Amino acid sequence: MADLILHHYKSSPFAEKIRRVLAFKQLAWQSVNVPPIAPKPDVEALTGGYRKTPILQIGADIYCDTALICDVLEHRQPTPSLSPASHKGLARVLAQWADTTLFTTAMAYNFQPQGRAQMFGKTPPGFAQAFADDRAKMVGSAPRIRVSDATTAYKSYLRRLATMLEDQPFLVGHAACLADFAAYAPLWFTRVNVSSLAGILEATPSVLVWMDRLAAFAQGEAGRLTSADAIAVAAATTPQALADEVFQDDHGIPLGSQVSIHAESFGLEATQGELVAATRMHTTLRRVDARAGTVHVHFPRIGYVLRAI
The missing domain is CATH 1.20.1050.10 (Glutathione S-transferase Yfyf (Class Pi); Chain A, domain 2)
Structure with a gap:
């Protein structure tokens, strides 16, 4: 079974962006249908507050924002590439x-x-x-x-x-x-x-x-899961080990701090957790949910506001 789980709904334009990328890269994925409006309790069990669509789940790792999701998929399947060598x-x-x-x-x-x-x-x-x-x-x-x-x-x-x-x-x-x-x-x-x-x-x-x-890129959806199934996957999985990347501290907030993060403009709901990584590309929070267990929630550095609690 494919380990890529996309939480999305049919008419979402940003979800369509990622569906096209998955098709372009011929990646198989599991589909979880989410509500287009709040409340989204099953989404928030994974993200801790972030509720924009889509989110990508790989086990107990939750990736927010399509800019970061594209980077994750590029790392997973480098060819065909999303980044032209000369541009x-x-x-x-x-x-x-x-x-x-x-x-x-x-x-x-x-x-x-x-x-x-x-x-x-x-x-x-x-x-x-x-x-x-x-x-x-x-x-x-x-x-x-x-x-x-x-x-x-x-x-x-x-x-x-x-x-x-x-x-x-x-x-x-x-x-x-x-x-x-x-x-x-x-x-x-x-x-x-x-x-x-x-x-x-x-x-x-x-x-x-x-x-x-x-x-025209052929769709690669492999199957469908319920939101409860996806939460169970997270609960049964340990987050992936964090890459040994340099900590880029632009906020004066040390690793291990309790922080909140939210989008700069659209989707202002905040996610709170322990800051466990801040690289040049992404920020990672560790949080514990009663249903999903321990998860790592990842955000891109650009377009998000990080604050100490």
């Missing part, structure tokens, strides 16, 4: 732009009234409002983008992507990389989940052809 920095910077600026703009466009009507037309009464309230809590006080401004920016970003694809099949060259999957996710949401608004993509046909290339 590693460019691919990462472009992926970060796609995960933040492009994503925020596209979703502001996607959730205009017409998009909401399609997304929630067949959901139970009250779910649309519950979803809106849930996302408002996750965003906090961050400014909202008006639909008109989002539409203008989205069109411009699509044209820029089309320009990158003029002489090559993928954004950074002749092979798919991290940047492609990050940029694909919010556009996939437009095309699939709010198809009534997908006409915005038609002005850039090369972008649609590029999306088809990424969608």
